[in-house]
Amino acid sequence: MVIMMGIDEGDIALIRRVALKNAVEHDGKARVDKVTAKIIAIRPDLRVGVKALIPTIKEVVEEINRLSIDEQKSELDAIEHVMGEGRVEAKADLAEAERKGFTLPPLPNAVMGSVVTRFPPEPNGYPHIGHAKAVIIDEEYARMYKGRFILRFDDTNPAKEKREYYDAILDGLRWLSVKPDLIKNTSDDIELLYRYAERLIEVDGAYVCTCKPEIIKRNRASGIECMCRSLSKEENMERWRKMFNEYRQNQAILRFRGDMKSTNTVMRDPTLFRIIEHEHPLKGHRYRVWPTYDFAASIEDSIDGVTHALRSKEYELRNELYYAILDRLGMRRPMVLEFSRLEFEGMPVSKRRIVPLIEKGLVMGWDDPRLPTLAALRRRGIRPEAIREFVLSLGFTKADTKPPFEMLEAINRKVIDADAIRLFMVRRDDCIRLKVEGLEQSPDMGREDGYGYADSHGSKKGRTALVRIRNHPTNDALGTREVRVGDTFYIPLSDVRDAIGREVRLIDLYNVMIERMEHTDDGGDGDGDRDGPVVYGRFTGYEVKYVKKVQWVSVDDAINGIVLVPKQLYIDDSYNRESLETVHAYMESYAGKVAVGSMVQFVRFGFCRVDASGIFIMSHK
Ligand SMILES: [Zn+2]
Incomplete structure (x- = not known):
């Protein structure tokens, strides 16, 4: 790729991320105009001189459009993983805040020791x-x-x-x-x-x-x-x-x-x-x-x-x-x-707006995770140190500030990332059972990624084994957990719908060739319940491969859990009736044992705070 004068590597990386995202959201085809508009929205300083950028954007977009959508997704996943799975926009805002520095300007007429x-x-x-x-x-x-x-x-x-x-x-x-x-x-x-x-x-x-x-x-x-x-x-x-x-x-x-x-x-x-x-x-x-x-x-x-x-x-x-x-x-x-006053877009702070919502039961109370109260932010899993850093990053401005909530999220993500246990869940509205055939029965398979089978034995449901999985990819202090696995898993339907004939990797477990999907006609409603369709796959090995990664919940270790996903409370000055989504999901049983108040990250879903046993509130992606 030709790197043009005045465009640095950071800009190229930004263009690539935005283009990948745009491609993934539009069936693999990114559009130059959409990508350009997004880049300017993220980096208003690039507006002047955007003409000079367009050839580069065009080049990047063409390059990305030549990739398959799976390749695009993998690359985007990899980038977002490196970025703490952060949103591109939020990171850009954060970078801006970092440039400004976190110290407050001196106070006029201030005397040391007597302020x-x-x-x-x-x-x-x-x-x-x-x-x-x-x-x-x-x-x-x-x-x-x-x-x-x-x-x-x-x-x-x-x-x-x-x-x-x-x-x-x-x-x-x-x-x-x-x-x-x-x-x-x-x-x-x-x-x-x-x-x-x-x-x-x-x-x-x-x-x-x-x-x-x-x-x-x-x-x-x-x-x-x-x-x-x-x-x-x-x-x-x-x-x-x-x-x-x-x-x-x-x-x-x-x-x-x-x-x-x-x-x-x-x-x-x-x-x-x-x-x-x-x-x-x-x-x-x-x-x-x-x-x-x-x-x-x-x-x-x-x-x-x-x-x-x-x-x-x-x-x-x-x-x-x-x-x-x-x-x-x-x-x-x-x-x-x-x-200046501080409030978030779509999240009013005034009692005049909040109290009627509480009185009408449209929110759960002062600590409803959609509200900007401290009790709500806390319940949602926003950490106090993130709030302090966020406030100081905005500085002592007189101009009105309505920063996007994503900016606080980006700071919070950095704070909680190292302590949030990684867990698997599969949404029930996007779920299918995977049955794996041809599984090697040996419990001692010498896994390359450091995980291993603790034991294996027959059970009423068939042969199952205990798999030990790390709770965090880098923070060993968070320990490991054991998950009982047999040959049947809940996995996201969207991950395998187009994957027949392809190999995928069940994260931290093994690789499977997806072979066929069978639609049962016994009243299955496709929500992943016992009588829905089943996808069959063949075990192809344990070695870590660069194939599509799929998260899973073992049918032998599944609990029903709920994640409440707060969204923008007000849209254009009116109450958003869809501001709280309830996601029903299969979760690994360990999710039900994590202490109330702890943070977890459901892989490829987002960070959540344990609100009660089996009930989670999503903090952010
Ligand atoms: Zn009078």
């Missing part, structure tokens, strides 16, 4: 990937500058908060190995916050408004001041006291004296305190006057000694108010910095 950051979640839901980003960046900066990191529950809206959510947040942070230097609750400071409110009234920085909520809303929209604004300090103090015992919910609020004509509508006399007659998960009915996030966050940050208040970009317009409250009270200003 204080904080993570202020409201305990009104389960923590998700967006929280993970915030908390990891907060903690990393505190460590980077040998400073302090505070976890502060901003729990001042009792109607929305629950004990369960405090625990879920603590649990999620523990899982991420985030260790705050101080954990506190804003609700512990309520009385202190009342004193600051009174000080603000004293300096004429706030007033109590008793207008109806809809009037307030209308006035705010049109920039009109209400009569309450012109009351004296004394009258405001009087009204403020009445908020604690006389006014009912929605009858009075404490408002910041901002600017009703401000172009930033946040500054149009926003609410600082309101009456919420609802039991608080920690404080019970002790308080009824509760500060808003705007008031509580700025005061708390200031009194907690926070130097750098990091928050997501959606609060950008509120920064003016944050500083204005502190200025009016003459308090120290932390520096507010924004970062």
Whole structure:
């Protein structure tokens, strides 16, 4: 092959992978235009100068189209195996992240030893990937500058908060190995916050408004001041006291004296305190006057000694108010910095989208593997160290990030690959029985690949033997397992449908010449059950050969298992009814013995986490 100027080996390898994939997906014929489009999607930097690439793409595509589809599949398998069976796209994204480096940029005005950051979640839901980003960046900066990191529950809206959510947040942070230097609750400071409110009234920085909520809303929209604004300090103090015992919910609020004509509508006399007659998960009915996030966050940050208040970009317009409250009270200003929100395409993080799904039973709960909550990612088999690496690889960007989930998968694959036991399974919707004839009966066959038969004996079902198989191709610490094999196996129908007359290799076992398929007419429904069609093959030897590899489950060692395969939850803003696939499969019996919570890799299927005995959740390919 001619290597053109400016195209490096990495590019050629990328073209080859993409072309192979395209060929395999389209009956062995890759198309130059499709391959080109895919390459640009993966590597936008190649868009400029793509013309120069096309002759090479053409050459590669022609070369690949001359191969048989089996050859294409084998090569693609081999490449994907080397790449940890990763998706080409995800790897490209990962490479991009690696180029960027994983360190955060320096913080402005940071002094070594005195940086204080904080993570202020409201305990009104389960923590998700967006929280993970915030908390990891907060903690990393505190460590980077040998400073302090505070976890502060901003729990001042009792109607929305629950004990369960405090625990879920603590649990999620523990899982991420985030260790705050101080954990506190804003609700512990309520009385202190009342004193600051009174000080603000004293300096004429706030007033109590008793207008109806809809009037307030209308006035705010049109920039009109209400009569309450012109009351004296004394009258405001009087009204403020009445908020604690006389006014009912929605009858009075404490408002910041901002600017009703401000172009930033946040500054149009926003609410600082309101009456919420609802039991608080920690404080019970002790308080009824509760500060808003705007008031509580700025005061708390200031009194907690926070130097750098990091928050997501959606609060950008509120920064003016944050500083204005502190200025009016003459308090120290932390520096507010924004970062972009993080969520995945088709996996919304907002409670507004998630809660209805839980209520309608469309997902299993907060830890449903289709959700982006930490509990869900954990249940799915995503590892906390992968999340940390992923977050840091994205860095401290202000631009909105909606990276594909595959990017996290690619990092996770690297983390779990060495510890995931390799097992075989055959989907029941793509399954046929293979009966092997002419099998050498000697149990002592001197296998080249280091595996061997532990014993062999006759049984009711016929002659079976115990085969010892390694649990991992390179990590010997994962040990071996014994599988009882006779002469009948479940194998994927798609692997042998076109293989009559060809030799295949039962992975880690032996080679078989596929000879014929017999369709039984006793009601077989083709799903691989006992009365379906059978493919017959002839034993041809043990030596490792470069022929098509077929995974198998011995009929004498099979259990029925289930794999739940999470898919994109939302497609174009609507709930995807096919977002959770249930795969029924024959699995080797060892699959039923792996401890709950462990990771396995079903060969040629994907990585899965054991959710319960015989039930798996697919993490990713
Ligand atoms: Zn008013």
